[in-house]
Amino acid sequence: MSNDLHRADGNAAATATATIPPTRGRILRWASWDWGSAAFNAVTTTFVYTVWLTSTAFIGDHTLVDQRNADKAAGLTSSPAIDQVEAILAQHSSWLGLGLSLAGLVVALLAPVLGHRSDESGNRRRNLGITTFGTVICMIAMWFVQPDPDWLFFGIALIAVGNIFFELASAEYNALLPGVSSPKDVGRVSGIGWGMGYIGGIVLLAIVLVGFINPEVGWFGVGDENGTRYRAVALLAALWFAVFALPTLLQRDGLPEPARASGTHTSFFGVYRELGRTIARLWRSARSTLVFLIASAVYRDGLAGVFTFGGVLAAGTFGFSSSEVIVFAIAANVVSGIATMLLGMVEDRVGPRVLITVSLIGMIAAALLTLLTSGGGKTFFWIFGMLMCVFVGPVQSASRSFLTSITPAGRHGEIFGLYATTGRAVSFLAPAAFSVTVALLGAQIWGILGIAAVLLVGLVLFTRVHVAR
Numbered sequence: 001m002s003n004d005l006h007r008a009d010g011n012a013a014a015t016a017t018a019t020i021p022p023t024r025g026r027i028l029r030w031a032s033w034d035w036g037s038a039a040f041n042a043v044t045t046t047f048v049y050t051v052w053l054t055s056t057a058f059i060g061d062h063t064l065v066d067q068r069n070a071d072k073a074a075g076l077t078s079s080p081a082i083d084q085v086e087a088i089l090a091q092h093s094s095w096l097g098l099g100l101s102l103a104g105l106v107v108a109l110l111a112p113v114l115g116h117r118s119d120e121s122g123n124r125r126r127n128l129g130i131t132t133f134g135t136v137i138c139m140i141a142m143w144f145v146q147p148d149p150d151w152l153f154f155g156i157a158l159i160a161v162g163n164i165f166f167e168l169a170s171a172e173y174n175a176l177l178p179g180v181s182s183p184k185d186v187g188r189v190s191g192i193g194w195g196m197g198y199i200g201g202i203v204l205l206a207i208v209l210v211g212f213i214n215p216e217v218g219w220f221g222v223g224d225e226n227g228t229r230y231r232a233v234a235l236l237a238a239l240w241f242a243v244f245a246l247p248t249l250l251q252r253d254g255l256p257e258p259a260r261a262s263g264t265h266t267s268f269f270g271v272y273r274e275l276g277r278t279i280a281r282l283w284r285s286a287r288s289t290l291v292f293l294i295a296s297a298v299y300r301d302g303l304a305g306v307f308t309f310g311g312v313l314a315a316g317t318f319g320f321s322s323s324e325v326i327v328f329a330i331a332a333n334v335v336s337g338i339a340t341m342l343l344g345m346v347e348d349r350v351g352p353r354v355l356i357t358v359s360l361i362g363m364i365a366a367a368l369l370t371l372l373t374s375g376g377g378k379t380f381f382w383i384f385g386m387l388m389c390v391f392v393g394p395v396q397s398a399s400r401s402f403l404t405s406i407t408p409a410g411r412h413g414e415i416f417g418l419y420a421t422t423g424r425a426v427s428f429l430a431p432a433a434f435s436v437t438v439a440l441l442g443a444q445i446w447g448i449l450g451i452a453a454v455l456l457v458g459l460v461l462f463t464r465v466h467v468a469r
Contacts, residue, residue: 029247030180034193036244038201039237046307047329052230053155054092057147097431099160107167113271129249131169138162139238147227190401191344198337209326292465296399297422299458305430305451317444318381332389340393352398359391360459367452374445430454
């Protein structure tokens with residue numbers, strides 16, 4: 001990006017956000033959505049519901065599953081029953097990955113349209129409400145999924161459609177950041193939001209563990225019959241998200257929105273023509289912004305892979321039980337939340353670029369150490385898994401604030417829509433890298449190498465981003 005353009009964009013953003021000084025109340029009302037969103041991205045899609053969908057509960061032949069469990073209890077690592085069950089579970093995981101990939105394609109198509117319409121109409125909070133409501137409805141519908149192979153595709157479809165709504169909502173929510181921060185504290189405010197998301201995940205995961213997963217008979221009498229405990233968690237997560245999204249959605253005066261463009265209404269395909277012009281404009285005069293969108297898309301997919309496959313690796317390779325996976329998830333959220341808030345303040349001093357670079361290097365190193373020490377069992381997975389969690393939140397937060405700082409005033413919805421689009425456009429990278437390395441090298445643990453490779457490619461691309469200080 002040229003220095004003059006970057007300064008002009010920064011000054012425009014400063015003017016827009018300085019008109020209403022950020023206050024603690026406005027920041028907390030904005031960050032309440034982050035707190036609630038953990039119900040979907042931590043509980044539903046990462047550590048609880050998708051783990052259940054890809055478990056033996058959805059294998060119809062219970063005799064085969066019992067034989068596999070008996071063989072494992074006898075110390076066997078391979079047997080006809082073990083091999084057959086593992087092949088079925090791998091197939092289910094592949095179907096889940098395919099569903100999420102298709103959802104990513106839909107998000108890539110819709111995110112720029114919704115972002116452009118929000119900038120144009122000034123109805124960003126309304127659009128955030130619609131997409132949040134869509135996510136919650138999908139989570140409620142998860143109650144009806146039964147632990148039977150015939151219901152597997154319905155469960156995957158709900159995860160995929162819910163992910164579409166959630167990603168579109170996240171783009172709208174991120175675009176509200178300039179209205180609750182100033183150029184001097186955008187890193188701190190963004191870090192507060194991400195940190196509250198992690199803390200919200202901690203609280204909700206603790207409730208899920210104590211009330212539903214760990215006890216033989218959980219709250220409200222839920223148990224293992226028909227997967228009731230997992231279906232009940234989906235309802236709890238839906239309620240959690242709906243309640244904590246309300247402060248963000250209902251606050252009108254404290255969350256400024258873009259001014260409505262008088263007499264302007266771009267058609268659906270017109271948005272894509274405008275998107276093409278935007279990309280061409282970025283290529284000519286702000287190329288580093290375009291490079292950042294591409295680089296961040298790659299390494300953000302690597303981050304998503306860490307969470308998507310973290311629970312799978314913990315259970316499948318390191319032998320974690322369902323309760324142990326949730327305990328690990330709680331600890332991961334504690335570490336990530338604290339690190340994100342603390343390093344958010346550091347970011348305002350050193351800049352998001354330094355923080356992103358250091359964090360990506362730290363994550364790659366931690367991933368490789370996890371692979372090299374995999375023979376050490378659960379202990380080393382805990383150590384290096386927690387080390388990765390130190391860096392994952394700061395990368396996400398700093399990326400959001402970095403993009404905010406280089407986006408012209410009045411175009412945050414469009415650019416964050418493009419941010420979502422580029423992210424979803426490469427959402428196949430981490431799943432593909434994980435699957436390919438597992439298939440080529442013959443063990444699930446090697447999937448870590450694929451994820452580390454995606455992070456490394458993102459880091460290399462990020463070094464090509466050059467902006468004025």
